[in-house]
Amino acid sequence: MQPQVIAHSLAYLTLAAGMTIYVSVAGIVLGMGLGFAVCLARVSGNPVLTRAGAFYVSFFRGVPVLVQLLFIYYFLAEFGIDVPAMAAAIGGLGLASGAFQAEILRGALNAVPRGQAEAATAVGFSRIDIWRRILLPQALRISVPPLINEFTLLLKASSLVSVVGIAELTRVSMNIASSTYRPLEAYAGAGLFYLAINLCLAGLGILAERRLSAGSAR
Amino acid sequence: MSFEVLWRYAPSLLSGFAVTILCWLGGSALGLAVGFAIALLYRLPFAPLRWLLRVYIEILRGTPFLVQLFLLYSGGPFIGLRLEATTAGVLGLGLYSSAYFAEAFRAGFSAVPRGQIEAATSIGMNSFDILWRIALPTMLVATLPAIVNLLIVLSKETVILSIITVPELMYQMQTMAAETFTAFNAIFAMAIFYWLLVETVSRLGYRLERRVTAYLSPEARAS
Numbered sequence: 001m002q003p004q005v006i007a008h009s010l011a012y013l014t015l016a017a018g019m020t021i022y023v024s025v026a027g028i029v030l031g032m033g034l035g036f037a038v039c040l041a042r043v044s045g046n047p048v049l050t051r052a053g054a055f056y057v058s059f060f061r062g063v064p065v066l067v068q069l070l071f072i073y074y075f076l077a078e079f080g081i082d083v084p085a086m087a088a089a090i091g092g093l094g095l096a097s098g099a100f101q102a103e104i105l106r107g108a109l110n111a112v113p114r115g116q117a118e119a120a121t122a123v124g125f126s127r128i129d130i131w132r133r134i135l136l137p138q139a140l141r142i143s144v145p146p147l148i149n150e151f152t153l154l155l156k157a158s159s160l161v162s163v164v165g166i167a168e169l170t171r172v173s174m175n176i177a178s179s180t181y182r183p184l185e186a187y188a189g190a191g192l193f194y195l196a197i198n199l200c201l202a203g204l205g206i207l208a209e210r211r212l213s214a215g216s217a218r
Numbered sequence: 219m220s221f222e223v224l225w226r227y228a229p230s231l232l233s234g235f236a237v238t239i240l241c242w243l244g245g246s247a248l249g250l251a252v253g254f255a256i257a258l259l260y261r262l263p264f265a266p267l268r269w270l271l272r273v274y275i276e277i278l279r280g281t282p283f284l285v286q287l288f289l290l291y292s293g294g295p296f297i298g299l300r301l302e303a304t305t306a307g308v309l310g311l312g313l314y315s316s317a318y319f320a321e322a323f324r325a326g327f328s329a330v331p332r333g334q335i336e337a338a339t340s341i342g343m344n345s346f347d348i349l350w351r352i353a354l355p356t357m358l359v360a361t362l363p364a365i366v367n368l369l370i371v372l373s374k375e376t377v378i379l380s381i382i383t384v385p386e387l388m389y390q391m392q393t394m395a396a397e398t399f400t401a402f403n404a405i406f407a408m409a410i411f412y413w414l415l416v417e418t419v420s421r422l423g424y425r426l427e428r429r430v431t432a433y434l435s436p437e438a439r440a441s
Contacts, residue, residue, distance in 0.1 A: 058413075062374075062416040062417050062420075063416070065374075066377045066378060066380075067409050068409070070405050071406075071408075075401070075402060075405045075406060078402045152279075152280070156282040156283065157282070158282075159282035159283075160284065163381070170282065170284055173285070173288075177292060183292035183293045183296065184293035184297065187293055188289060188293070190281075190285050191277070191281040194281045194282055195276070195277065
């Protein structure tokens with residue numbers, strides 16, 4: 001072991017960690033938008049929308065993220081759509097994450113007792129108010145732990161975008177490994193960075209959970 | 219899209235599929251065994267051991283599988299661990315999943331009602347019998363959904379082994395694409411193929427799950 005290899009390339013690794021965080025956060029945000037839309041489609045009651053949502057979830061959960069990334073990056077080029085590497089990376093992560101987030105949200109919505117929405121209808125809440133004041137606040141609170149779990153998985157899946165040529169942590173540690181001939185140290189360094197980011201995410205999750213459950217008497 | 223190329227490469231694709239299945243089964247079996255051992259060790263009343271196991275679990279869960287594979291495959295030789303790609307792949311898959319399996323089993327053990335253990339103790343069962351006859355059956359049923367879910371996730375995770383040149387399906391597809399300039403066919407076929415594979419596995423998994431947990435359903439309880 002030569003830990004100084006990690007120390008020497010620390011600046012390089014930190015920069016790469018920034019790229020990893022950027023790609024992951026963009027993927028999470030895109031996934032959130034898509035997940036919310038797909039979840040709404042699945043609970044809308046419209047048979048076409050429900051089917052379409054179910055198909056989206058089944059496809060993007062069933063196909064490995066690596067295949068999805070290659071699909072977007074190489075397959076679409078076949079039709080003359082040249083997707084930049086960064087867009088392919090964020091798109092691939094976001095599309096996959098959207099399927100998982102949609103299911104988490106749907107599960108959380110189902111966990112809100114049916115009687116509450118009925119009671120709100122009975123006292124004259126409009127549909128939008130029921131969503132805004134009854135369903136969403138509770139669903140969000142329930143879904144925080146599984147969402148954080150999904151985010152840590154996405155952060156780790158972001159190591160795959162190295163295959164479309166994004167210089168994130170894994171790609172950079174590969175470069176360090178091949179230029180210093182010390183793969184053990186290079187990958188251990190990258191692993192430490194991932195671990196640190198994930199621990200921060202877990203901490204944020206605990207904070208969010210405490211914040212969101214502040215209003216509930218439990 | 220020409221099926222002729224896929225047909226011509228069918229033998230190598232089939233062998234790739236076999237390697238994918240073997241890596242998946244081997245990695246899962248190793249992960250289940252190690253994970254189960256960890257969950258058992260975790261029950262011992264010895265705090266330093268528990269801290270060690272926690273560190274093991276957090277490191278394996280907190281770092282990407284790809285990085286762990288690189289560490290094992292290209293970092294291994296530097297500490298005298300020279301592995302073939304497929305061996306490294308199965309070993310890596312097993313170690314990675316062992317952390318997740320251990321957590322699933324641990325959660326399962328805590329789902330065993332305390333009263334059952336106490337009742338077993340009070341009628342004079344020894345601790346091995348309590349584990350074997352009381353805690354284990356309840357724990358296994360409680361963890362089955364989580365285990366099935368993890369197995370499905372692992373079947374997708376095998377794709378990553380292609381990056382360290384394990385000759386599984388993804389690797390064979392990419393070889394085909396490179397040799398025949400048919401990236402279009404290859405990636406399209408891969409997406410469809412893995413989708414069908416994962417759908418089949420998850421359907422089978424849910425069926426198994428429903429079968430084993432049938433006695434927990436409201437209808438069964440009422441009768």
